[in-house]
Amino acid sequence: MSAGGEIRITRELRVSPSDLTELIVSLGGVKFWIVAIAPLYIGWVLAQPPGGRHLFIDDLRVVLGIIVIGPLLGTFTLLLNVYSDMETTDRVNPRKKYVQVVEQLIGEGLMERDTLLLASLGFAATGIVLAAYISRTLVQYGGGPAPGPFTAVVGIQGFLFLTILIILLSVAYSLPGFRWKGVAGADLLTNMVGFGVLCPLCGWTLLRPIESAPWWFIGTIALFLGALYAPTTASDYAADRAFGIRTLAVRLGVTRTLLLGFVLQVLSVAILGIGWSLRSFPFDGPAYEGMTELWPFLALQVIFYATFLRRPTVGRIWALLLFLSILQGLGVILMLWRFVGQQTWAP
Numbered sequence: 001m002s003a004g005g006e007i008r009i010t011r012e013l014r015v016s017p018s019d020l021t022e023l024i025v026s027l028g029g030v031k032f033w034i035v036a037i038a039p040l041y042i043g044w045v046l047a048q049p050p051g052g053r054h055l056f057i058d059d060l061r062v063v064l065g066i067i068v069i070g071p072l073l074g075t076f077t078l079l080l081n082v083y084s085d086m087e088t089t090d091r092v093n094p095r096k097k098y099v100q101v102v103e104q105l106i107g108e109g110l111m112e113r114d115t116l117l118l119a120s121l122g123f124a125a126t127g128i129v130l131a132a133y134i135s136r137t138l139v140q141y142g143g144g145p146a147p148g149p150f151t152a153v154v155g156i157q158g159f160l161f162l163t164i165l166i167i168l169l170s171v172a173y174s175l176p177g178f179r180w181k182g183v184a185g186a187d188l189l190t191n192m193v194g195f196g197v198l199c200p201l202c203g204w205t206l207l208r209p210i211e212s213a214p215w216w217f218i219g220t221i222a223l224f225l226g227a228l229y230a231p232t233t234a235s236d237y238a239a240d241r242a243f244g245i246r247t248l249a250v251r252l253g254v255t256r257t258l259l260l261g262f263v264l265q266v267l268s269v270a271i272l273g274i275g276w277s278l279r280s281f282p283f284d285g286p287a288y289e290g291m292t293e294l295w296p297f298l299a300l301q302v303i304f305y306a307t308f309l310r311r312p313t314v315g316r317i318w319a320l321l322l323f324l325s326i327l328q329g330l331g332v333i334l335m336l337w338r339f340v341g342q343q344t345w346a347p
Helices: 017-029 032-047 060-085 097-105 113-138 149-154 158-174 186-205 214-235 237-244 248-252 254-277 286-293 295-308 314-339
Strands: none
Touching: 032 186, 032 214, 032 237, 032 314, 060 113, 060 158, 060 186, 149 158, 149 286, 158 186, 158 314, 186 214, 214 237, 214 248, 214 314, 237 248, 248 254, 254 295, 286 314, 295 314
């Protein structure tokens, strides 16, 4: 009771340290940064010149590139997505519990919803500035064949150009007016292009012109990431359907969506097998023999996917994603290790 006889009622906001930690980690997208960083790293390793190939990250270009693609653009994308979804599907999505903490903060006047939008734009702007610095200051292409049409136009600014494309895709995916997240097929394609094509190209353009990229191999990365993304829409089916968000799973149903993901997985493995049998780059050297020993990793991915198609539940879907990520991660790093001639450090 105040001195003037007025009664003031306050409501206590309970936010535990674990809640705050989950909020920071989840809003920043820390656990999803690897989805963007891994393809960039693959592109960087593949672009290294013969005789100097290695796995250890000792190049300022790729260090700063990882910061752009992961912490900056990853956080921008996740904050923008939370800003767009927190008043609809995120409210009832079990895996988005951290949004409830944000709503509490907003309800108590400790935070404003627009803060998420401004923060996301700040991360995007910082990403563009750093990408411009990398392209202008650190990227250099040595003498070689005449530049292709893309490089002839943008020169050494390819990384900056790709960074801007990723930002535009994120905006189209989340913001009302575009909202590709709610367009069945566009949601899948956006993620396949963003993570599976643009991210590895970002790593490649740090060292080489984009025209020389191994497009067929990048296609297998895009197909695999599409196979990973499809189950995530299936796990969010109930929440998205409740608010009329027509994602891939809402349009096709959970079972058909998982079946589509399985088809993408099989296509990824099949195209990889064809390229390997033809000894196409990067299988035109030590990686060819190395890949011979890694087919069981790919076979297990197909087997797991087929197994989890039966009676899918949210728990099984996320278990599937975990198994696929572990197997793919192990297979890729071991393939790259053979590709660089088993050189962990620079020769």
